[in-house]
Amino acid sequence: MNPTDNPVPALTLAQAKAQFIHTWGVSGAGWGVSKTLAQMHALLLVSPGALSTEDLMEQLTISRGNASMTVRELLDWGLAYKELRAGERREYFVAEKDMLQVTRCIIRARKRRELDQMKRSLDQLAALPGDAQDPDYRAFHTALTDIQQLAGASDKLLTRLMQAEKSWFWDKFLKLFI
Amino acid sequence: MNPTDNPVPALTLAQAKAQFIHTWGVSGAGWGVSKTLAQMHALLLVSPGALSTEDLMEQLTISRGNASMTVRELLDWGLAYKELRAGERREYFVAEKDMLQVTRCIIRARKRRELDQMKRSLDQLAALPGDAQDPDYRAFHTALTDIQQLAGASDKLLTRLMQAEKSWFWDKFLKLFI
DNA sequence: CACAAGTTTCAATAATTATTGAAACTTGTG
DNA sequence: CACAAGTTTCAATAATTATTGAAACTTGTG
Numbered sequence: 001m002n003p004t005d006n007p008v009p010a011l012t013l014a015q016a017k018a019q020f021i022h023t024w025g026v027s028g029a030g031w032g033v034s035k036t037l038a039q040m041h042a043l044l045l046v047s048p049g050a051l052s053t054e055d056l057m058e059q060l061t062i063s064r065g066n067a068s069m070t071v072r073e074l075l076d077w078g079l080a081y082k083e084l085r086a087g088e089r090r091e092y093f094v095a096e097k098d099m100l101q102v103t104r105c106i107i108r109a110r111k112r113r114e115l116d117q118m119k120r121s122l123d124q125l126a127a128l129p130g131d132a133q134d135p136d137y138r139a140f141h142t143a144l145t146d147i148q149q150l151a152g153a154s155d156k157l158l159t160r161l162m163q164a165e166k167s168w169f170w171d172k173f174l175k176l177f178i
Numbered sequence: 179m180n181p182t183d184n185p186v187p188a189l190t191l192a193q194a195k196a197q198f199i200h201t202w203g204v205s206g207a208g209w210g211v212s213k214t215l216a217q218m219h220a221l222l223l224v225s226p227g228a229l230s231t232e233d234l235m236e237q238l239t240i241s242r243g244n245a246s247m248t249v250r251e252l253l254d255w256g257l258a259y260k261e262l263r264a265g266e267r268r269e270y271f272v273a274e275k276d277m278l279q280v281t282r283c284i285i286r287a288r289k290r291r292e293l294d295q296m297k298r299s300l301d302q303l304a305a306l307p308g309d310a311q312d313p314d315y316r317a318f319h320t321a322l323t324d325i326q327q328l329a330g331a332s333d334k335l336l337t338r339l340m341q342a343e344k345s346w347f348w349d350k351f352l353k354l355f356i
Numbered sequence: 357c358a359c360a361a362g363t364t365t366c367a368a369t370a371a372t373t374a375t376t377g378a379a380a381c382t383t384g385t386g
Numbered sequence: 387c388a389c390a391a392g393t394t395t396c397a398a399t400a401a402t403t404a405t406t407g408a409a410a411c412t413t414g415t416g
Contacts, residue, residue: 013315016306020322023299030210030292034404048317053363063406068364089362089414097321099328114208121201128194137191139226143275144198150277212374231393241376246394267384267391 017046021060032110033077036062036070041079044095050083052090078105104162111158115151122148195224199238210288211255214240214248219257222273228261230268256283282340289336293329300326 011019021042028038043059044051051059057067071093074080079102083092096102126144130137189197199220206216221237222229229237235245249271252258257280261270274280304322308315 011303011306013306013308013312013318016303017318019299020303020318023296023303027292027296030288032208036404045321046318048313064363065365065407066405069405072364089360091363097324099324103328110208114205118201118205121197125189125194125198125201128189128191130191134191135226140191140195140198140224143223146275146277150281214374242393243377243395244375247375250394267393269393 017043020046031106033106034070034073036060036066037073037077040067040070040074041095044074044080044093045097047095050092050094052092054090056093077109107158108162111155111162115155115158119148119151119155122151195221198224209284210291211284212248212251214238214244215251215255215257218245218248218252219273222252222258222271223275225273228270228272230270232268234271255287285336286340289333289340293333293336297326297329297333300329 021039024042024045025035025039028041029035033041039060040056043056053064053067053071056062056071057064060067062070071080074093075082079096080093081096083094085092096105122144126141126148128141130141132138199217202220202223203213203217206219207213211219217238218234221234231242231245231249234240234249235242238245240248249258252271253260256274258271258273261272263270274283300322304319304326306319308319310316
């Protein structure tokens with residue numbers, strides 16, 4: 001189909017960035033951050049310098065309101081930082097670029113939002129007394145206990161990962177599993 | 179507020195089940211399975227016997243169509259099995275109750291759907307040649323390389339977890355991290 | 357303290373995703 | 387092969403979630 005030696009015509013850098021932003025947005029949606037949030041993070045990740053709200057609006061073609069709220073959320077998650085410039089009113093933002101740190105931020109937020117809450121609910125439900133002869137009660141109790149065990153293990157693993165230093169992380173975690 | 183010795187009035191088993199189904203549904207939504215799917219799985223988990231489509235419809239108060247599609251999806255994910263009864267046309271379903279197996283199923287599905295796809299995209303983009311002097315290119319390339327590294331590590335970790343036998347899992351994984 | 361430059365809020369609306377339910381289909385039996 | 391018992395499909399609709407954009411607000415200066 002393509003008569004040259006290079007079968008895939010090279011993308012321009014701008015196209016590659018756009019594709020990356022798109023891809024990151026799609027997967028972001030898959031792990032519990034909104035698409036716009038993930039895209040904004042992607043844009044900041046591949047930008048060499050800090051960007052203003054205005055820049056974000058333009059480059060992602062989103063409204064001012066959306067840009068404002070999303071950038072605030074990004075700060076909340078710890079995935080971006082403000083960069084203030086002397087003598088300028090306008091705020092600039094840079095991404096957290098250390099991917100281990102990024103992972104940690106996301107784990108922390110999701111653990112709090114979901115796992116911790118689920119554990120509370122499970123603890124309450126698993127404590128329900130009942131008749132050990134009743135198959136309904138037995139099924140309920142067995143399921144709950146198993147899930148609690150998994151939740152406890154996940155909790156501890158995630159807590160460890162969050163505390164992990166880069167060296168610990170790469171040493172224990174990667175070397176063990178790779 | 180409560181004058182008896184028991185400050186929280188005990189839930190009935192049915193209420194506890196309902197609450198569990200609700201909670202499981204909420205967290206399910208958080209990790210990429212639909213709420214109805216997660217609820218149906220929860221219901222099957224706490225049911226001592228197999229349930230028919232009819233039972234699922236009634237107990238979750240969802241339509242026949244929804245029940246049919248969701249139960250199919252549950253089979254797809256490997257989170258439930260058909261149980262056929264001799265001389266009956268009607269199909270019954272039981273949950274996969276081994277939580278390690280459940281985790282494995284979910285990891286497998288999500289890895290395929292998201293991580294593998296993302297890796298393909300990253301590999302293509304990270305291969306983009308460019309001018310090492312250009313700060314734009316440098317930022318892009320650094321970000322991509324870092325993410326690739328993380329994606330590679332995650333991939334290997336998840337693959338290991340999926341292959342894990344119960345003994346391996348509880349030995350290495352839990353003992354190491356707890 | 358008026359104004360310019362920017363930010364935030366939030367009701368209205370658009371976009372997306374999940375659900376219904378009736379019609380079409382399948383399958384096993386007399 | 388007609389029928390009963392069940393399952394699946396899918397267009398219409400409902401529910402949910404994300405986005406806009408204009409108005410209100412904030413903040414720093416002359």
